[in-house]
Amino acid sequence: MSEALQDRSAVTGEDSREYLTFTLGEEEYGIDILNVQEIRGYDAVTKIANAPDFIKGVINMRGVIVPIIDMRLKFQLGTVEYNQxxxxxxxxxxxxxxxxxxxxxxxxxxxxxxxxxxxxxxxAVLDTAYIDGLATLEERMVIVVDIEKLMTSGDMGLVDQIRADPAQTGS
Known part of the structure; x- marks a missing residue:
């Protein structure tokens, strides 16, 4: 699926960067395409004991244990419904x-x-350190996120703890 997205991507000039846009609720976000390894459907995950709600668990992806973060829960966007x-x-x-x-x-x-x-x-009301800015594309607004800043922020430090202690996965 990621190859299809890359094939559809626009030809870029030297002064532009490509962003993968995705939706969370009513909002559209963009992240640097260079950080994206692949896109896959949502599958069941192995739960992690005592993890915050937004850490759904881990998956084994071709021998690599990958922590899975639910961004709707992370951004407190209400009820999460998983669909096709x-x-x-x-x-x-x-x-x-x-x-x-x-x-x-x-x-x-x-x-x-x-x-x-x-x-x-x-x-102090809202931490926007991970937001690079806002872009307008035709009639839509895209929130451009520095995904590295977000995922390495203090409250995401649990990701390192999970990866360091596979015994917690119960596998």
């Missing part, structure tokens, strides 16, 4: 493989730096 559009985006972040569950994948888009506007400041 629910996918897992497998990310490769600084040599670590992490899966994130999203409602659906939209497209691959090319954005120039000037198309991305800075995110508004919300002070």
């Amino acid at each position: 559009f629910t996918v897992v985006i497998i990310l490769n972040l600084s040599g670590r493989v992490i899966g994130m569950v999203v409602d659906g994948v939209s497209d691959v888009v090319a954005l120039r730096e000037e198309q991305i506007r800075p995110a508004p400041e919300f002070g």
